Amino acid sequence: MDTTLNSDWWPSPAKLNLFLHITGRNDKGYHLLQTLFQMLDTGDSLAFVPNDSGDIRLLSTISGVNTEDNLIYRAARLLQEHCKVTQGCDIRFEKQLPMGGGIGGGSSNAATTLVALNHYWQCNLSTRELAGIGLSLGADVPIFVHGRTAFAAGVGEQIYPVNLDEYWYLVVFPGVHVSTAEVFGHDELPRNTAPIDWQDYTFDATQNDCQKIVCKSQPEVANLLQWLVHYAPSRMTGTGACVFATFSDPDQARAVQQALPAKWSGFVAKGVNISPLQLKLQQVSQAQTT
Numbered sequence: 573m574d575t576t577l578n579s580d581w582w583p584s585p586a587k588l589n590l591f592l593h594i595t596g597r598n599d600k601g602y603h604l605l606q607t608l609f610q611m612l613d614t615g616d617s618l619a620f621v622p623n624d625s626g627d628i629r630l631l632s633t634i635s636g637v638n639t640e641d642n643l644i645y646r647a648a649r650l651l652q653e654h655c656k657v658t659q660g661c662d663i664r665f666e667k668q669l670p671m672g673g674g675i676g677g678g679s680s681n682a683a684t685t686l687v688a689l690n691h692y693w694q695c696n697l698s699t700r701e702l703a704g705i706g707l708s709l710g711a712d713v714p715i716f717v718h719g720r721t722a723f724a725a726g727v728g729e730q731i732y733p734v735n736l737d738e739y740w741y742l743v744v745f746p747g748v749h750v751s752t753a754e755v756f757g758h759d760e761l762p763r764n765t766a767p768i769d770w771q772d773y774t775f776d777a778t779q780n781d782c783q784k785i786v787c788k789s790q791p792e793v794a795n796l797l798q799w800l801v802h803y804a805p806s807r808m809t810g811t812g813a814c815v816f817a818t819f820s821d822p823d824q825a826r827a828v829q830q831a832l833p834a835k836w837s838g839f840v841a842k843g844v845n846i847s848p849l850q851l852k853l854q855q856v857s858q859a860q861t862t
């Protein structure tokens with residue numbers, strides 16, 4: 573399958589939370605966060621063919637997820653209703669990212685759908701408007717719509733793009749799934765980390781506030797972290813269960829990937845400041861105007 577920027581496939585990249593601090597809760601009980609979203613160059617792929625029937629048809633399936641619950645379908649419907657679009661769309665997708673891994677797979681799929689259909693259906697919504705619609709599908713959707721590596725606050729809707737040195741990450745799935753709602757509902761979750769000034773960010777001076785309780789409830793995450801830190805600075809992303817290790821040399825990242833015990837699976841990805849989705853959008857927009 574050709575998933576390069578020149579094909580009909582739209583990238584749906586993964587993200588890492590390089591750190592995740594919980595600073596409080598809002599009046600709806602949602603947790604207020606400070607986090608650094610690192611966009612990756614790797615992820616799922618989606619392809620869209622608009623139709624005149626008005627139907628949203630998913631031509632691929634995810635085991636255990638009904639079409640109506642699939643975030644791709646829900647994002648398409650939401651945009652169609654919001655913009656009163658009469659066209660529909662046939663959508664194919666290829667999933668590579670593990671679900672419930674804390675690397676944003678479902679949210680990224682929703683964002684790619686919003687961005688691509690805004691283009692194909694000519695809805696002309698701004699990035700900000702699309703991100704606003706996306707927030708109702710999940711807290712991580714806005715960051716993927718913006719498609720920039722960024723500091724984020726609130727529940728993830730306050731976004732401050734940043735240019736980081738581009739490292740390589742070995743992202744490892746420990747084979748266990750973690751429910752975001754369960755982590756955020758846990759009694760022992762720290763919820764009052766003091767806010768930091770973005771300028772003061774360093775990897776070493778930050779942490780993932782969810783990591784301790786996930787390591788307790790899922791010992792395999794703790795085992796994986798213990799194994800990885802021998803090779804490189806490592807941390808859990810989001811509410812887990814994936815863990816990442818940071819490298820400046822991609823060959824080193826691949827060597828550690830090769831050394832992974834068979835029970836764990838991982839992929840090596842480059843951290844990028846602009847997501848492949850944004851690059852794809854720029855490319856198709858340019859092609860339209862020339």
Ligand SMILES: C[C@](O)(CO)[C@H](O)COP(=O)(O)OP(=O)(O)OC[C@H]1O[C@@H](n2ccc(N)nc2=O)[C@H](O)[C@@H]1O
Pocket residue numbers: 589601602603604605607674679709710711712713726727728752753756810811
């Ligand atoms: C932890 C992060 O991955 C950081 O990137 C996200 O904040 C989680 O985002 P997500 O997976 O899209 O989560 P959602 O589907 O929006 O929320 C799942 C559930 O987690 C809880 N939740 C989620 C996000 C948040 N900031 N506070 C919460 O308390 C809520 O109970 C919510 O019902």
Ligand SMILES: Nc1ncnc2c1ncn2[C@@H]1O[C@H](COP(=O)(O)OP(=O)(O)OP(=O)(O)O)[C@@H](O)[C@H]1O
Pocket residue numbers: 634637641642643644670671672673674675676677678679680681712752810811812
């Ligand atoms: N297109 C989709 N891709 C993945 N998951 C989907 C999709 N549509 C619905 N879901 C549901 O969403 C759940 C969470 O998936 P997702 O991959 O976004 O979790 P996550 O990696 O923990 O994300 P986050 O980092 O945002 O917490 C899945 O378990 C699945 O039931």
